[in-house]
Amino acid sequence: MTTAGLEHTTVPADTGEVTLLIARRVEPGHEAAFELWAKGILDTAAGFPGHLGYGLFRSSGGDAPWFLIHRFRDAEACRAWQESPERAAWFADCQGHHHTEIARRELTGMETWFAEPGSTRPAPPRWKMTISATLAIYPISVLGSLFLVPCLTALPLLLSSAVVACVFNVLMTYVAMPAVSRLLRGWLTP
Numbered sequence: 001m002t003t004a005g006l007e008h009t010t011v012p013a014d015t016g017e018v019t020l021l022i023a024r025r026v027e028p029g030h031e032a033a034f035e036l037w038a039k040g041i042l043d044t045a046a047g048f049p050g051h052l053g054y055g056l057f058r059s060s061g062g063d064a065p066w067f068l069i070h071r072f073r074d075a076e077a078c079r080a081w082q083e084s085p086e087r088a089a090w091f092a093d094c095q096g097h098h099h100t101e102i103a104r105r106e107l108t109g110m111e112t113w114f115a116e117p118g119s120t121r122p123a124p125p126r127w128k129m130t131i132s133a134t135l136a137i138y139p140i141s142v143l144g145s146l147f148l149v150p151c152l153t154a155l156p157l158l159l160s161s162a163v164v165a166c167v168f169n170v171l172m173t174y175v176a177m178p179a180v181s182r183l184l185r186g187w188l189t190p
Contacts, residue, residue, distance in 0.1 A: 017052065018078040021105045023065040027098035031059075034099045038068055041090040045070055048084070050077025065102055078106065124188040132184055136176035140168055 026034045035056070042054045050073035057067040072078040081087060124132075148167060152160035181188065 016074065018072045018075050018106055020070040020072070020078060021103075022068045022070075022101060023103040024068065024099045025063065025065050025102050026059065030098035034066065037090070037093075037099075038066065041087070042068060042070070044086050044090060045081050048077065048081050048086075050074060051081065066099075128188050132180050132188065133172075133177070135184075136172060136180040137168070140171050140176055144168060 024034070024038075035058075038056050042056060045051055046054060052071040052073060054071065055067070055069040057069070059066050070078070070081070072081065144164060144167065148164060149160070152163055155163070
């Protein structure tokens with residue numbers, strides 16, 4: 001295993017969730033051994049406090065990389081995994097699997113909304129993410145004020161605020177941000 005040509009982009013520490021995206025190139029004929037190793041390391045990481053989930057995406061073929069994704073509660077949980085003896089043991093036992101790490105990114109906060117699947121391109125500047133998020137939340141806020149908030153007036157303030165926050169969060173994550181990031185893709189990452 002080598003890290004030659006490794007691109008390492010680390011986003012500044014954040015108190016929120018951290019998504020770790022790792023791209024690895026696997027030599028032809030060694031895919032099965034790599035997949036067993038990758039599943040083992042992902043399952044081991046899943047047992048760590050603060051680990052929120054993972055994914056393994058197979059290569060689309062040819063020279064395309066495989067992607068391993070970890071989600072952590074915060075930067076400290078991510079760091080605990082990265083510096084753990086369990087992780088070190090998996091890497092000490094990966095010789096002969098013929099895979100090379102070619103890129104690694106740590107995404108925090110809003111950056112995960114702008115990360116393209118299968119891409120290791122850096123996130124856009126924060127000021128562009130802020131403008132994009134504002135464009136996404138504005139129509140949700142207007143429509144929520146017109147249609148949702150009037151339906152919640154009979155509820156206690158804390159409960160109605162929780163409903164609004166939940167609805168806004170779901171709409172931002174699954175509807176508005178994907179649409180805005182698609183529409184502004186050329187401007188966000190020229």
